[in-house]
Amino acid sequence: MKKLLFIIILTGFALLSCNDKTLVTTVEEDKISLPAEPYAYDQLDLPKETQPAFTNFIDFEIINGVPVNTQFKSDITPWGATLGRVLFYDKKLSLNNTISCASCHHQDKGFADGQQFSTGFEGRITTRNSMAIINPILQNNLFWDSRSKTIHDLSLQPIQNHIEMGMENLDRLVTKINETDYYKPLFLKAFGSDKVSPENISKALSQFVASITTSRSKFDVGLNNNFSNYSELENMGRQLFNSDKAKCASCHGGNNMSAQDGPNDPYGGGGSFSLGQDLRGATNIGLDIDYKDNGLGNGNFKIPGLRNIELTAPYMHDGRFKTLEEVINHYSEGVKPHKNLDVKFTDGKGNVKPLHLNSIEKKALVAFLKTLTDHEMAKNPKWSNPFRN
Ligand code: HEC
Ligand code: HEC
Numbered sequence: 001m002k003k004l005l006f007i008i009i010l011t012g013f014a015l016l017s018c019n020d021k022t023l024v025t026t027v028e029e030d031k032i033s034l035p036a037e038p039y040a041y042d043q044l045d046l047p048k049e050t051q052p053a054f055t056n057f058i059d060f061e062i063i064n065g066v067p068v069n070t071q072f073k074s075d076i077t078p079w080g081a082t083l084g085r086v087l088f089y090d091k092k093l094s095l096n097n098t099i100s101c102a103s104c105h106h107q108d109k110g111f112a113d114g115q116q117f118s119t120g121f122e123g124r125i126t127t128r129n130s131m132a133i134i135n136p137i138l139q140n141n142l143f144w145d146s147r148s149k150t151i152h153d154l155s156l157q158p159i160q161n162h163i164e165m166g167m168e169n170l171d172r173l174v175t176k177i178n179e180t181d182y183y184k185p186l187f188l189k190a191f192g193s194d195k196v197s198p199e200n201i202s203k204a205l206s207q208f209v210a211s212i213t214t215s216r217s218k219f220d221v222g223l224n225n226n227f228s229n230y231s232e233l234e235n236m237g238r239q240l241f242n243s244d245k246a247k248c249a250s251c252h253g254g255n256n257m258s259a260q261d262g263p264n265d266p267y268g269g270g271g272s273f274s275l276g277q278d279l280r281g282a283t284n285i286g287l288d289i290d291y292k293d294n295g296l297g298n299g300n301f302k303i304p305g306l307r308n309i310e311l312t313a314p315y316m317h318d319g320r321f322k323t324l325e326e327v328i329n330h331y332s333e334g335v336k337p338h339k340n341l342d343v344k345f346t347d348g349k350g351n352v353k354p355l356h357l358n359s360i361e362k363k364a365l366v367a368f369l370k371t372l373t374d375h376e377m378a379k380n381p382k383w384s385n386p387f388r389n
Pocket of ligand 2: 132241246247248249250251252282283284285287301302303304306309312314315316317318324327328331342344365
C-alpha cells in the first residue's frame with residue numbers, strides 16, 4: 001500500500017514536472033508576438049530637406065533630398081530590424097535579466113525615459129540623462145559627448161557597460177541568446193544562419209535603431225503648406241528660432257534640428273569657424289562655469305536633435321531642466337561665462353550677451369518646439385514592445 005502511494009506520488013511529480021516543462025516552452029513560444037510578414041523597416045520615412053547646403057557630407061548620400069548615412073541605409077533589412085526589435089526589448093540582454101534597452105528608451109517618450117538619470121543594472125544610476133532616439137540615421141556622432149561615430153559602433157556599448165546592463169562578457173551574452181528558443185528562427189531569417197555572434201547582435205540592434213525615424217509632425221505638414229497649419233504664435237516661434245536674434249537654428253540646423261556636422265559645418269571641423277577643430281557636432285552652451293562632466297572636453301556636448309522634444313523631458317546631458325520654459329530661460333538669461341563658451345553667445349570680447357527674450361517670445365519658442373512632435377511615431381507598432389507580459 002505504502003509502496004503504491006509512493007509510486008502514485010512519484011508519477012504525480014513526474015507528470016507535474018512534465019506539465020511544467022510544456023508550460024515553459026509554451027510560454028517561451030508565445031512570449032513574443034510578431035507579424036507573419038515583417039514591417040517594411042527598409043522604407044525610411046525621413047523629413048523633407050530644404051537646405052541644399054548640406055550636400056557635402058563625406059559618409060552621406062542624398063536620398064529624397066535628405067543626406068542619409070548610407071552605411072546604415074544599405075544595412076537595414078525587414079527581418080534584421082525585426083530581430084533588432086526583439087533584442088531591444090529583451091531583458092535577457094542584461095546579466096540578471098532585469099534591464100533591456102527599452103528600460104531607458106521608452107517609445108512613448110521619443111525613446112528617452114522621463115528621468116533625470118536612469119536606473120540600470122542592480123539599481124546603479126547612469127551619470128547622464130538617457131537620450132532620445134531621433135532620426136539617428138541622419139547623424140554622424142552619437143552619445144552626449146559625440147564619442148560614437150556610428151549606431152553600429154554604439155549598440156554593443158550599453159550592453160557591455162556595467163552601469164547600464166552589466167554584460168561585460170560578450171561570450172556569455174552569445175551563449176544566453178543561443179539558449180533562447182525564439183532567437184533561432186529570427187537569426188536564420190535575418191542573416192541566413194542561426195549562428196549568434198556579437199557582430200550579428202550588434203547589426204540587428206543597429207538596424208532597428210536606424211529604422212527609428214520621425215517625419216510626421218505638424219512641422220512636416222507645415223513644410224508642404226508654407227506653415228498655413230500653424231497658429232500665429234507657432235509661426236512667430238518658428239521665425240524666432242531661425243532668426244539671428246535667437247540663433248537656435250544656427251546650431252539645431254536643418255529639418256532634423258540637429259548639428260549638421262559635415263565638413264562645411266562649423267561644428268564639423270570645416271567652414272570659417274574660429275575654433276579650428278572638429279567639434280564632432282558638439283559645443284559649449286554655458287550651463288556652468290565649472291562642469292562636473294566635461295563631455296567631449298571643455299564642456300562641449302552634442303548638439304541634440306529637437307524633434308519630439310515635448311516628449312523627452314528632462315533636458316540637457318544631466319537632465320537639469322524639467323521644462324522647455326526652463327531651457328528657454330537658460331538661453332535668454334542663464335548662459336554662464338565659461339572660458340570655452342560658444343562665440344554665438346558672446347559679444348565678441350568674451351562677455352556673455354544675453355538674448356533677453358520677452359515673455360511672448362519665450363511662449364512662441366515653446367509653442368514652435370511643440371510642433372515638432374510626431375505622435376504617430378510614439379505609438380507605431382513597428383517600434384513597440386513585441387513581448388507579451
Ligand atoms: C540604464 C539606461 C540605459 C540602457 C539600458 C540603454 N541606454 Fe541607451 N542611453 C542611455 C544614456 C544615459 C545615454 C547617453 C549616454 C552618454 O552620453 O554617455 C544613451 C544613449 C543612447 C543612444 C545615443 C543617441 C544619440 O542621439 O546620440 C542610443 C542610440 C542608445 N542609447 C541606444 C541604446 C540601445 C540600442 C540600448 C540597448 C542595447 C541602450 N541604449 C540601453 C541610457 C540607457
Ligand atoms: C551654439 C549652439 C546652440 C545654440 C545657438 C542653441 N543651442 Fe540648444 N543645445 C545646444 C547644445 C550643445 C545642447 C546640449 C547641451 C548639454 O546638454 O550640455 C542643446 C540643448 C538644447 C535643448 C535640450 C535638448 C535635450 O534633448 O535635452 C533644447 C530644447 C534646446 N537646446 C533648444 C534651443 C533653442 C530653443 C535655442 C534658441 C533659443 C537653442 N537651443 C540654441 C546647442 C545650441
